[in-house]
Amino acid sequence: MANLRNLKKDIDFLVGQVVLDCFEYIHAVDGADREGAYEIIADVLGLRNNLRNRVNHPDGKDNPGMVKKFYHKVGQDLVEGCDKAYDQLNKLIGQAS
Secondary structure, rough: OOOHHHHHHHHHHHHHHHHHHHHHHHHOOOOOOOOHHHHHHHHHHHHHHHHHHHHHOOOOOOOOHHHHHHHHHHHHHHHHHHHHHHHHHHHHHHHHO
16 A cells, blocks of 8 residues: 555645646636636645545555555546546636637
């Protein structure tokens, strides 16, 4: 199993990148949809809080197989959530062009 500290750092890093890209969009694009970008930020920060809470309270602590699957699912949810946020941001960028 991976180090939990590294998993938490990965969650913070990926979510931070999405937030940073949203703020860059707001400040770099004339006529940027600020409300849409702020919604993306709020959603991804909610995802971060959910994932960090799940990492801190794993299911099936006594069964190593269940724990491994649990943390694998957390990683999948992180990637899927960030991909979804980037898809939404790409739509906003396309509308501003």
